[in-house]
Every structure is written in structure tokens, then in C-alpha cells.
Amino acid sequence: MQLREAVEKRKSRIIRDLIEFGYMKHEDGRQLYELPLVELERIYIDMRIKKCRKEA
Numbered sequence: 001m002q003l004r005e006a007v008e009k010r011k012s013r014i015i016r017d018l019i020e021f022g023y024m025k026h027e028d029g030r031q032l033y034e035l036p037l038v039e040l041e042r043i044y045i046d047m048r049i050k051k052c053r054k055e056a
Contacts, residue, residue, distance in 0.1 A: 007037055010037060011033075011037050011040055014037075014040045014041065014044045015032045015033060015040065017044060018032060018040070018043060018044060018047060019032070021047045021051065023043065023047060026039070026043070
């Protein structure tokens, strides 16, 4: 049960950060809470890279 809680906590954190970046829905129409952690991580990394490149 601890692993599931850790995954849900990480998903919540990433979703909150993605919303702050202005990312509300996946390009295929799914809501962020519907995505698995691995997809959320990939989107989050891509968004961070884009943000850093804009600031540079």
C-alpha cells in the first residue's frame, strides 16, 4: 500500500506543476488524472526543458 500512496502523491505533485505551466489536458483529450505516472513524468520533463530554453 505504501508504493501506491507514493505514486499517487507524485502524480498529484506533477499534475499541480503541469497546471501551473498551463498544461490542462493531454493532446489526445485525456485529463491529467487519467494518465499513468510514466506519461506524466515525460510531459513534465518536456515542459521543464521548454521552460528552461525560453529563459536562456
